[in-house]
Amino acid sequence: MAKVGIADTTFARYDMGKAAIDEIKRNSSVKIERYTVPGIKDLPVACKKLIDERHCDIVMALGMPGSKPVDKTCAHEASMGIIICQLMTNKHIIEVFVHEDEAPDGRELAALMDKRAREHALNVVRLLFDQRSLERQAGTGQRQGYEDVGPARI
């Protein structure tokens, strides 16, 4: 049975890990391994441990960079770590970050975090079991959490 790793943080203001797990369970039969860390800079090693020690086939890294400049720097550093981890392990890590300032208030932030986590959870299921469905979506302007923007036309 395929195994999906869920790495998430306590810094985030919404439980994106729970939303992702719910969506994955609704759409597949996989085993889930969850690993919660304090913040996004702790995600790369959590992802690596999920892959190396808990034998996950694919991992979601869910987090919320805050709105201050130092948080943006943190997010960039965390992303670099996540990319390095993918190259070290040769496994996909789907990074699901929602920046706190993407939404005007807590209510919209929570809705965005829920939607982006769920839509990327579906991408994880597609990557595992139906890569052709992603191929069919190539160039279609998909957006996770927002309305899709659609293809540009010549």
Ligand SMILES: Cc1nc2c(=O)[nH]c(=O)nc-2n(C[C@H](O)[C@H](O)[C@H](O)CO)c1C
């Ligand atoms: C400045 C800062 N900003 C964020 C953030 O925007 N989002 C987040 O999830 N975590 C942040 N952290 C915490 C670090 O990612 C990390 O948890 C600590 O430095 C401990 O390793 C820090 C230190």
